[in-house]
Amino acid sequence: xxxxxxxNYIGNVPPLWLGGAGLGIFRLSFVNADLVAGVLxxxxxxxxxxxxxxxxxDSNELITPDLVTDVDSDSLTIDLTSFGAIAGxxxxxxx
Numbered sequence: 001x002x003x004x005x006x007x008n009y010i011g012n013v014p015p016l017w018l019g020g021a022g023l024g025i026f027r028l029s030f031v032n033a034d035l036v037a038g039v040l041x042x043x044x045x046x047x048x049x050x051x052x053x054x055x056x057x058d059s060n061e062l063i064t065p066d067l068v069t070d071v072d073s074d075s076l077t078i079d080l081t082s083f084g085a086i087a088g089x090x091x092x093x094x095x
Contacts, residue, residue: 024044024046024047024095025093025094025095026042026044026045026046026093026094026095027091027092027093027094028042028044028091028092028094029089029090029091030089030090030091030092031086031088031089031090032085032086032087035080035086037081038079038080038081038082038083038084039077039078039079039080039081040077040078040080040092041071041075041076041077042075042076042077042078042092042094043074043075044074044075044076044094045074046073046074046094047073047074048073049070049072049073050070051070051076051094051095052094052095053065053068053076053078053092053093053094053095054092054093054095055078055080055090055091055092056090056091056092056093057086057088057090058086058087058088058089058090063083065078065079065080066079066080066081066082067079076094078092
């Protein structure tokens with residue numbers, strides 16, 4: 001299982017569910033090898049659509065991705081093409 005598909009919830013706490021709507025928080029560390037043509041696919045398994053996504057670079061700075069696409073209720077893609085080959089370990093948080 002690659003880093004981009006393994007569950008990694010904040011504090012190892014799985015998503016919280018309230019009234020059938022997911023209120024989970026998902027965090028993922030990733031490196032350049034996890035990107036395909038500059039795009040990261042994140043399988044968060046939160047079971048809901050339309051998320052707030054934050055991406056932090058290897059200097060822990062919040063960056064703005066080129067595009068975030070909500071694929072379905074359990075996954076999304078993050079386009080980082082304009083950043084070229086990324087250095088170090090980056091992080092993404094999905095709420």
